[in-house]
Amino acid sequence: MRTNSQTFQETLSIYQELITRELKIFFEKEIQIAAAISPHAKLMVERLQEFTLRGGKRIRPILVIIGFQTCNSDVPLDKILPVAISMELMQSFFLIHDDIIDEDILRRGKIAFHQFYATNNTYCNARHNVHFGESMGIVGGDIAAFLGTKLITESNFSQETRLAALKLFQEEVVKTCWGEMLDVLASQQKFSEQELTQILDLKTAGYSFETPLQLGRILAKKSSEEKDTLVHNVSIHLGRAFQLHDDILSIFGTEETIGKSIGNDIKEGKRTLLLLKTLENASKEQQVFIEHCLGKNNIQLEDVLRIREIMRTTGALDHIQTRAHQEQLVAKELIKNSKFLPEAKEFLTELAEYVVDRKS
């Protein structure tokens, strides 16, 4: 599938195309099934399809393929695609519920899932529109989660493989939910650096890196229920690098590149490691100003610009960028010394570069 001359971006787009095609096949089938129940069910699966297919880099299903390629396997790639895309359903489930929780309006540059229902006049009377949208989003997320497990249950793998994959899926959901719960609390309470790092490990490293890679290995029949420690460690460091960079992007990125409103993390009062470091380094006056902005619904662009400036001048931005690079280096070192097959090694190394260099 890959030659050495292919660049990382080329590889990504080849796999992205495969994944997108597979997702479309799946959703077309599910739309038919839902249409038999009700036109409203059909519309919701269509919305799930649009939400899942819009933007997004398909990193997680691609990592299933890469995890599969870490080992020698005679299973054909075609066979693993329907299971690989279950990761995108899990992702849609998390994002839909997360956007309700964070009261986000935009996702991937377009309207958040629940906001479609909240703002659709044919669907709701004006009185309750926010709550109506959230209600539809709660149910839509629940459905996405269990359509994800369906992809595994109904796949062509042996009973043993399917059960191992389902177990991995459900454990990951519970783990990510703990991360999400702690994240919700982190906007209400002051958490330590250690606690914030734990959230990041629970909420990002698992479902973004470790679980897709382990799933690929399960499908290659090289791992049964026993998880690989090396994959775990690589994922933890990739996940931290990714999330630290993400926290920077969400303050310093433009609405265009990140697909979310500027200053969202501030508005939500999200206490990221970047924010923690900034508060630690800031003057009393700067601290008061930042605390005043946190959780403020009508935060102005000039407030965000001033916070950016504080993050720069206090050295907090530098500090977090350095930490992201350190995590990236650890991940790269682990990958280099691993016994993964060469093409998986190459991709993961390039991915490690990508997670801290990306603009979106």
Next chain:
Amino acid sequence: MRTNSQTFQETLSIYQELITRELKIFFEKEIQIAAAISPHAKLMVERLQEFTLRGGKRIRPILVIIGFQTCNSDVPLDKILPVAISMELMQSFFLIHDDIIDEDILRRGKIAFHQFYATNNTYCNARHNVHFGESMGIVGGDIAAFLGTKLITESNFSQETRLAALKLFQEEVVKTCWGEMLDVLASQQKFSEQELTQILDLKTAGYSFETPLQLGRILAKKSSEEKDTLVHNVSIHLGRAFQLHDDILSIFGTEETIGKSIGNDIKEGKRTLLLLKTLENASKEQQVFIEHCLGKNNIQLEDVLRIREIMRTTGALDHIQTRAHQEQLVAKELIKNSKFLPEAKEFLTELAEYVVDRKS
């Protein structure tokens, strides 16, 4: 386990005790696991335990036992209990999300799951308490759902049986979610009698009757992935009888007996079959009054009393009671002519009586 002289209530309480004990064992284990993650995770599993164990009749896990008893099986009862209780986790998942959607404050006579977080001062600042509670409830419900699947994945049954049970579980979740989604829409749009009946079939008959019974049969190894049509039909009619009676209870019951606030269905603007019939039979003036009350947040007791009176005098109450009894009769006839084993037949017949006679 049962003798002919045992009354239905005695049988219920014997099984309730077994189920409750099993739930406690499960939750104690999960509390330990969560405690290793964070004291907040531990607290949430404790809340899930309290929520799941409070009140509740354990009808669904008991129906797993009864489904199991519809066939001759040499599997010991002890072995099926850990899987039977997965139905209570599914139930908690639905109730937690449903209470957020319906903005309910009470459940089973106590505070709703998300309300615990919304009103707990050590946990949240006052500013966002409602949304904070809902956020914690969304995550708590998600966790309950996947702890439910975990009970199946980690049970002692063969891979084939566990996969069949997981498939049943996930299909039921998706089906019930469609019912829930249509139910949300039914408070925004005018639905026909046929559409309301479909909601009832999707939202109640499946997870309350059919899925527990089919799960029991899967565990008895008498049914693989193929569902039994008779069990389906019995469940549809039991489900309708149950829900029609439930709609009556939620208007005519007291807060004490139903464990929810009086007039909740009115406040939520829920368009039940009872309400549809009432509007159909009511005078223009009565219709205007009822429509005015629907979805009204601060509905007064006297408004509810007047609506009760309209439901009585227009004959709508009688009509729905009769329909509930008709559904019950169909269910009983199907059970009578079935080839289920005698003790399962007896229990299901008594259950059919119970669903339309109960006070709570």
